[in-house]
Amino acid sequence: MISKTLKIEGMTCAACVRRVEKAVAKLEGVNEAAVNLATETLKVSFEEDKLSLNDVEAAVDKAGYKAISTVKSAKIKVEGMTCAACVSRVERFVKKVSGVEKAEVNLATETLTVAFDSDVIRLSDIKKAVEKAGYKAVEDEKEDEHRDRKLQEIQSMKRRLIISAVFTVPLLLIAMGHMLGMPLPVFIDPHHHPLSFGIVQLILATIVIVTGIKFFKVGFKNLIQLSPNMDTLIAVGTSAAYIYGLFAIYKIGQGYMEYTMDLYFESAGTILTLITLGKYLEAITKGKTSEAIKKLMGLTPKTATILKDGVEKVISIDEVEVGDILIVKPGEKLPVDGSIVEGLTSIDESMLTGESIPVEKTVGDSVYGASINKNGMIKYKATKVGKDTALAQIIKLVEDAQGSKAPIAKMADIISGYFVPVVIGLALIASITWALLGQGTIFSLTIFISVLVIACPCALGLATPTAIMVGTGKGAEYGVLIKSGEALETSYKINTVVFDKTGTITEGKPKVTDIVTVNIEENQLLTYAASAEKGSEHPLGEAIVTEAEDRNLEFKAIESFKAIPGKGIRVTIDGKSILLGNKKLFNDENIDINVLEDNANVLSEQGKTPMFLSIDGQISGIVAVADTVKSNSKDAVKALHKMGIEVVMLTGDNKNTAEAIAREVGIDRVVAEVMPEDKSNKIKEIQGEGRKVAMVGDGINDAPALAAADVGIAIGSGTDVAIESADVVLMRSDILDVITAIDLSKKTIRNIKQNLFWAFGYNTLGIPVAMGILYAFGGPLLNPMLAAFAMSFSSVSVLLNALRLKSFKPMV
Numbered sequence: 181m182i183s184k185t186l187k188i189e190g191m192t193c194a195a196c197v198r199r200v201e202k203a204v205a206k207l208e209g210v211n212e213a214a215v216n217l218a219t220e221t222l223k224v225s226f227e228e229d230k231l232s233l234n235d236v237e238a239a240v241d242k243a244g245y246k247a248i249s250t251v252k253s254a255k256i257k258v259e260g261m262t263c264a265a266c267v268s269r270v271e272r273f274v275k276k277v278s279g280v281e282k283a284e285v286n287l288a289t290e291t292l293t294v295a296f297d298s299d300v301i302r303l304s305d306i307k308k309a310v311e312k313a314g315y316k317a318v319e320d321e322k323e324d325e326h327r328d329r330k331l332q333e334i335q336s337m338k339r340r341l342i343i344s345a346v347f348t349v350p351l352l353l354i355a356m357g358h359m360l361g362m363p364l365p366v367f368i369d370p371h372h373h374p375l376s377f378g379i380v381q382l383i384l385a386t387i388v389i390v391t392g393i394k395f396f397k398v399g400f401k402n403l404i405q406l407s408p409n410m411d412t413l414i415a416v417g418t419s420a421a422y423i424y425g426l427f428a429i430y431k432i433g434q435g436y437m438e439y440t441m442d443l444y445f446e447s448a449g450t451i452l453t454l455i456t457l458g459k460y461l462e463a464i465t466k467g468k469t470s471e472a473i474k475k476l477m478g479l480t481p482k483t484a485t486i487l488k489d490g491v492e493k494v495i496s497i498d499e500v501e502v503g504d505i506l507i508v509k510p511g512e513k514l515p516v517d518g519s520i521v522e523g524l525t526s527i528d529e530s531m532l533t534g535e536s537i538p539v540e541k542t543v544g545d546s547v548y549g550a551s552i553n554k555n556g557m558i559k560y561k562a563t564k565v566g567k568d569t570a571l572a573q574i575i576k577l578v579e580d581a582q583g584s585k586a587p588i589a590k591m592a593d594i595i596s597g598y599f600v601p602v603v604i605g606l607a608l609i610a611s612i613t614w615a616l617l618g619q620g621t622i623f624s625l626t627i628f629i630s631v632l633v634i635a636c637p638c639a640l641g642l643a644t645p646t647a648i649m650v651g652t653g654k655g656a657e658y659g660v661l662i663k664s665g666e667a668l669e670t671s672y673k674i675n676t677v678v679f680d681k682t683g684t685i686t687e688g689k690p691k692v693t694d695i696v697t698v699n700i701e702e703n704q705l706l707t708y709a710a711s712a713e714k715g716s717e718h719p720l721g722e723a724i725v726t727e728a729e730d731r732n733l734e735f736k737a738i739e740s741f742k743a744i745p746g747k748g749i750r751v752t753i754d755g756k757s758i759l760l761g762n763k764k765l766f767n768d769e770n771i772d773i774n775v776l777e778d779n780a781n782v783l784s785e786q787g788k789t790p791m792f793l794s795i796d797g798q799i800s801g802i803v804a805v806a807d808t809v810k811s812n813s814k815d816a817v818k819a820l821h822k823m824g825i826e827v828v829m830l831t832g833d834n835k836n837t838a839e840a841i842a843r844e845v846g847i848d849r850v851v852a853e854v855m856p857e858d859k860s861n862k863i864k865e866i867q868g869e870g871r872k873v874a875m876v877g878d879g880i881n882d883a884p885a886l887a888a889a890d891v892g893i894a895i896g897s898g899t900d901v902a903i904e905s906a907d908v909v910l911m912r913s914d915i916l917d918v919i920t921a922i923d924l925s926k927k928t929i930r931n932i933k934q935n936l937f938w939a940f941g942y943n944t945l946g947i948p949v950a951m952g953i954l955y956a957f958g959g960p961l962l963n964p965m966l967a968a969f970a971m972s973f974s975s976v977s978v979l980l981n982a983l984r985l986k987s988f989k990p991m992v
Contacts, residue, residue, distance in 0.1 A: 263410035264641030458972025525556035586665030643935035651928030659911035671925035784836025
């Protein structure tokens with residue numbers, strides 16, 4: 181049982197209170213519903229397994245009021261995370277805070293996405309939890325500030341790497357050069373001056389350790405807090421080597437010369453240098469994964485030219501306000517979204533839609549910020565600025581997707597929470613076991629350090645988010661906006677694609693093809709039909725109106741109007757009752773259509789939609805309308821078949837029309853004559869067959885079906901990217917982008933699986949080798965320095981593998 185508080189808008193009296201309480205209380209699973217009119221809030225207690233907050237909000241909306249959840253979401257930059265164990269720790273600490281509903285950390289973007297009840301806690305409480313976990317919650321930064329900070333971090337890491345390398349190379353030469361026959365100066369020759377030999381190494385190793393002191397600060401702090409991470413493994417491993425080196429120098433000073441060859445300083449220095457090299461390469465590579473966002477952000481111009489009191493004035497883009505008149509000359513970028521008030525031009529909108537052909541624009545047409553004016557000068561009125569522009573919405577969608585987690589990552593998260601403590605335990609067990617078997621201190625220390633260093637879970641934490649970042653970014657380049665990691669993973673499993681017909685398979689701009697009359701003139705029949713449909717937004721109605729206008733017919737006044745959803749309309753014209761609609765409507769009204777039944781069947785078989793018209797209950801004729809199939813629909817269906825995906829068409833049109841179009845494009849299954857509200861039920865029926873279903877529609881009329889499908893794909897939505905019901909938004913009206921979306925998801929999830937296999941496989945093989953399993957069977961012993969190199973290489977290899985997705989190109 182959980183309790184939530186919702187803000188309720190629209191209540192005015194005690195009757196409103198009772199209405200809201202009654203509407204919510206009758207929901208199954210609700211224990212208590214109490215409304216406070218003074219504070220305009222609803223406090224509701226309900227069982228989570230029976231009900232969701234969305235159900236409660238829907239009940240309030242149905243009662244005629246608006247429910248506003250106090251659950252907010254925010255993104256917080258988190259500094260100091262280094263591996264999957266850090267991710268697990270931050271999430272654990274934040275989830276413990278009362279009022280937090282969701283906490284997801286993305287290691288690649290170094291962000292925490294959190295959903296919390298603003299009535300219970302504040303954002304500052306969440307930041308305190310992050311800091312309590314041992315990390316730094318960074319205040320909201322502008323993108324350029326964030327970029328500058330990351331560049332400074334990379335430069336700082338580069339300096340640390342150079343300093344470490346400068347002192348590690350001579351350290352290695354002094355410690356191991358003489359074994360390869362390289363001469364050493366007499367004052368540090370181990371055979372003549374063993375103490376000097378040890379002290380010089382101590383000085384060099386100390387400089388390297390001080391340079392990498394951050395590993396030790398974070399590592400030991402987390403160890404003390406009983407939440408060890410990657411830094412802990414490095415800190416413990418290198419500290420063990422360094423402390424043993426100090427012990428060896430002490431023994432040499434006492435005259436035990438056999439310790440001269442047992443110094444471990446070179447291992448400590450080399451491990452830190454190699455780890456720093458790995459982190460430096462990782463930082464550079466991680467920067468490349470977010471190039472899509474950088475490209476999108478770089479599209480917007482910094483200034484705008486506005487017309488103020490008849491004078492042109494150049495201002496910062498941040499100063500542009502809704503209602504300003506902007507001037508854009510040929511070759512310039514449009515600063516914000518708006519509507520043209522003067523001029524004619526063609527505009528390159530490829531940055532938004534991926535469509536390379538410029539779009540003709542004239543007065544009244546909408547234009548979008550960051551698109552390029554190709555030839556004519558235009559004046560336009562700003563309608564959306566700042567975060568409301570289409571480009572800003574796209575950037576937000578991509579950022580949200582890149583910050584999200586795919587379900588496949590949950591396994592890695594669970595494992596990473598226990599991984600480091602287990603590794604420390606294995607390192608201790610292995611080293612103690614070898615010591616008990618009589619292998620000596622040096623051998624046991626080698627085992628201990630090797631296990632700690634090789635097992636760092638960096639690759640584990642980067643495996644999923646880096647691939648999602650590159651995959652979603654690449655999709656944005658081609659006008660395919662995948663909203664989340666979950667949508668990406670589900671798309672990978674799709675084996676049935678359901679298409680809406682109108683505007684998806686077809687152009688959505690039907691035309692009148694035939695008019696059949698009974699005891700009435702053709703133009704008179706068309707006049708009645710067009711007058712009835714005047715002002716209609718339905719594509720079939722618009723086609724009839726357009727045909728009448730083309731024939732210069734005079735429209736008649738409508739005395740009454742009633743829409744019958746999914747069937748047609750009833751109007752009164754000149755005192756006559758006019759009925760216009762499909763066969764189902766006329767059957768319901770018991771109007772005999774036998775005289776035109778054969779004509780209707782022939783037209784339907786030709787893929788045309790016959791619309792019957794009656795006057796005062798007598799059938800008067802048919803107006804047939806046809807919607808042309810999109811040129812690439814056949815190619816899209818063929819490509820889906822090649823991928824082993826079943827294609828279904830779901831439409832409200834009559835069966836004959838739908839089947840004619842299905843035959844033309846090669847669709848497997850047709851579900852026709854479906855009422856708009858029943859489309860989601862048909863999706864559920866297909867899912868009931870054990871199919872993973874993607875629904876492709878226009879994102880508005882098909883919202884319930886899009887929401888019911890495993891993956892909802894909104895096509896042809898242009899720049900209207902804020903479609904809540906869709907999981908994937910296609911910026912162009914191109915059906916081939918459905919294939920691009922599914923293909924991209926398959927390649928991205930395959931990449932994630934490769935990354936996870938490498939990360940898990942590497943540790944599964946590396947840890948036993950480091951523990952001495954090969955040595956036990958006569959093989960070699962893993963040197964800690966090789967372990968450090970392997971660990972660094974594993975992280976970089978995972979990132980490089982994710983970057984391979986940058987070469988993705990649509991298959992059609």
